[in-house]
Amino acid sequence: MNTQRRLFITVAILALMIASVGIGVLGETAQSEQVRVLVIDETHGIQSSLQIELFARALVGTGTFSIHALTEIPTEKNTGEPYDIVVIVPSIVEQVWIVTAGVPSQLTAQLAQALHVVESITDKMYGGEHTLDPRAVVGVTDDLFPAVYSGFLLCNGWL
Amino acid sequence: MKNGKRLVRTMMLIGILTMSVLALSVAAVAADLTGKQIIETVNNAPVANDARLLMTMTLINGQGQSLSRQMWSWKQGTTKTALVFLAPDDVKGTAFLTIELPDYSNDMWLYLPSLGLTKHIDANSKTQNFMGSDFTYDDMGHRDINDYDYKILREETYDGNHVYVIQATPHDPQEAGYSHMISWIRDDIWKPVKVEYYDLSGKLEKIQTNSKIEKIDGYWAITDMTMENVQTKHKTIVTMTKIEVNTGVPAEVFTSDGLPKLLGLVPQQ
Incomplete structure (x- = not known):
């Protein structure tokens, strides 16, 4: 194999390696752009x-959200990545609390848009005719509980 | 000869008397059967060690709109039931386990695939409706026979079969969710063919009709049933097919840890 051909093959392999790394980075970026939602x-x-x-499936079905779940509001500090939105379905009242780190006007445009989608889906799932569990949807500006939990979860790194 | 004829007549008389006494005895036994004993007979009817089946549940509202759900179910005796939803997609993979404890309370678990959560469910949920249907979890399970008083209202013929009509009145109507129930029980196979449920104010609320009862490998099974809420005009039709008994269901099916794996255990159809 002559030198020119060898050089050509080496450059082609290097180009392929660089391209695959680039695609991997792009893929990770696409995934990290998903809005992280914690459902409690x-x-x-x-x-x-x-x-x-049913609500979680509707969120996942949009392709915009990644969902994690807990069965109670955490009292310890979060050791992982914080969430963008926390949705709490409490046992004590017939509401769904949508909690963000601050009021909607303080959120980034992307997060505000995601919040709007979450609120719409929550309204549809919990206020619709076929809901198994009718509830009112309230956010941090609507009710005391979401507002209090916003501060609490933010302090502990969950938001 | 005269002695011979006398002997024959005596023998015949003894025979007639014996038959009469026997007939009276049978009648006396049947007449002595109480409402509670009839229900006990229903509850103690032979059941398979285990069973697995495909169930389709169709919900029909007052406007005639319908929604169908399909699930695969495993049973162990009368005390353990596991089921996983196969369709539609918005519930596929959701799984449910109920284990009846000796005191007739239920241990219930629910697996939610989108959340990756297996939850222990409040036992008070038993009076809630199953998946938006007209059956409560209690309707689909067993009730403690000692929690009710029973009365035979009458005997009649229903769909060509002799039935006992039994009223069951709960000691705690609030806990039971009903003021009373009336059941039509076939006494040849000891299965209910119809049950009326009365709400706490005593008004007829629901009618359950078991329209198909089949013998499968020696066991009587209700394979078609309808529950109609006469107050809301909502109806639920449940059909069971592909029923197999005593196939040896793996024990892990009836554990909370096994719930996430149930979808993978559904037999090929």
């Missing part, structure tokens, strides 16, 4: 639990 399901009933599953 404090309910204990079957209907309420099934409704949360």
Whole structure:
């Protein structure tokens, strides 16, 4: 094999390696652009639990959100990555609390848009005719509980 | 000869008397059967060690709109039931486990695939409706026979079969969710063919009709049932097919840890 051909092959291999790394980085970026949502399901009933599953599927189905779940509001500090939006389905009241780090006007444009989508889906799932568990949807500017939990979760690194 | 004829007549008389006494005894036994004993007979009817089946549940609202859900179910005796939803897509993979404890309370678990959560469910959920249907979890399970008083209202013929009509009145109507129930029980196979449920104010709320009862490998099984809420005009139709008994269901099916794996255990159809 002559030198020119060898050089050509080496450059082609290097170009392919650089391209694959680039694609990998782009892929990771696309994934990291997904809005991270923490769903806290404090309910204990079957209907309420099934409704949360339907709600989570609707969020995941948009392709915009990655979902994680807990069964109670965490009291310890978060050791992982914080979430963009926290949705709490409490056992004590027939509401769904949508919690963000601050009021909607303080959020980035992307997060504000994601919040709007979450609120719309939550409204549809919990206020619709076929809901298994009817609830009112409230945010940090609507009710005391979401506002208090916004501060609490922010302090502990969950938001 | 005269002695011979006398002997024959005596033998015949003894025979007639014996038959009469026997007939009266049977009648006396049947007449002595109480409402509670009839329900006990229903509850103690032979059941398979285990069973697995495909269930389709269709919900129909007052406007005639319908929604169908399909699930695969495993049963162990009468005390353990596991099921996983196969369709539609918005519930596929969701799984449910109920284990009846000796005191007739239920241990219930629910697996939510999108959240990756297996949850222990509040036992008070038993009076809630199953998946938006007209059946409560209690309707689909067993009730403690000692929590009710029973009365035979009458005997009649229903769909060509002799039935006992039994009223069951709960000691705690609030806990039961009903003021009373009336059941039509076939006494040849000891299965209910119809049940009326009355709400806490005593008004008829729901009618359950078991329209198809089949013998599968020696066991009587209700394979078609309809629950109609006469107050809301909502109806639920449940059909069971592909029923197999005593196939040896793996024990892990009836554990909370096994719930996430149930979808993978559904037999090929």
